[in-house]
Amino acid sequence: MFWTEELFGVKKPIIAMCHLQPMPGDPYYDQEGGMEKVVECARHDLLALQNGGVDGVMFSNEFSLPYLTKVRPETVAAMARVIGELKSEITIPYGVNCLWDPIASLDLAVAVDGKFIREIISGVYASDFGLWNTNPGETARHRAAIGAQNVKMLYNIVPEAAKYLADRDICQIAKTTVFNNKPDALCVSGLTAGAETDTQVLTQVKNTVPDTVVFCNTGTRKDNIQRQLSVADGAVVATTFKVDGKFENLVDEKRVKEFMDEVRKMR
Structure with a gap:
């Protein structure tokens, strides 16, 4: 039995993304709406996802575009505030994703009791965000140093808007990533x-x-x-849950329920 079945209580779990609106320091932060707007949008999406029947949720600074590979402290602090305010309303296992910084993601997970992170943790890439390097050895040691050994690490091995610099196929990458890093899961993505x-x-x-x-x-x-x-052993899902299936919109509970009805037919 995989760890996912123990954590989520089902086979082939669906982890839904709760995309946080731009926050202080982000280029598109709504200063007039302030952090109250960020919290309320997150609450709307969280409740719609939970009511729709997803198995887990992952909070992400998805609208902090363009992304950093070293996340600034104000972003981690703002995300911690949002999750802290919503924590009493969360009824399913949850994790975090500070794009694109595994160290920041681990720090946030420990602060808010998140059960997992998803990040680009290994590899070197040419990307829309510049030359993108990682340091999985440093990340593993930081995980141990802050007591995050129980935080599951989901390795995205096909990063969005980026290409592996070495000429290696996906099977080679998967095999050596598992051998060298012992990830809790691998995530396989499309282009965006x-x-x-x-x-x-x-x-x-x-x-x-x-x-x-x-x-x-x-x-x-x-x-x-x-x-x-x-x-696949499960899926991380976001865009299709949004109103009209558009990335920038809030979550549509009806779309979530219809999607999860199809999932339950598989189980």
């Missing part, structure tokens, strides 16, 4: 948020590392989730 993950790539990764949890990380919809879950 909302872009469908290639089922053939998912299959290749899962066949390469059958004893490791593999998540479909982007682009699942009501019409493809059964196909994706026939291969």
Whole structure:
């Protein structure tokens, strides 16, 4: 039995993203609406996701565009405030994602009792955000130093808007990532948020590392989730839950329920 079944209580869990609005320091922060607006939008999405029946939720600074690879402290502080205010209303397992900084993500997880993080933790990439380097050894040691050994680490091995600098195929990357880093899960993505993950790539990764949890990380919809879950051990889902299926909108509870109805047919 994978750890996911123990944590979420189901096979092939759906982790829904709770995308936080721009926060202080972000280029598109709404100073007039302030942090109260950020909290209220997050509360709306959290409750819609929970009412819709998802298995877990992950809080992310998704609208902190363009992203940093070293997140600033004001972002971590703002995210901690939002999650802290909502904590009494959270009824399902939750994690965090400070884009794109695994150290900041671990710090936030420890502060708010998050059960998992998802990040780019290993590899070197050419990306829209510049040359993107990582230091998985430093991240692993920081995890131990702050007492985060029980925080599950989901390694995104196909980062959005970026390409691995070395000429290596996805199976090689999956195999060596598992050997060198012992990730709790691998996440396989499409090109951008909302872009469908290639089922053939998912299959290749899962066949390469059958004893490791593999998540479909982007682009699942009501019409493809059964196909994706026939291969993947779960999915991280966001855009399809939004009003009209648009990335920038708030969550539509009806769309969540319809999606989860399809998921339950798989289980």
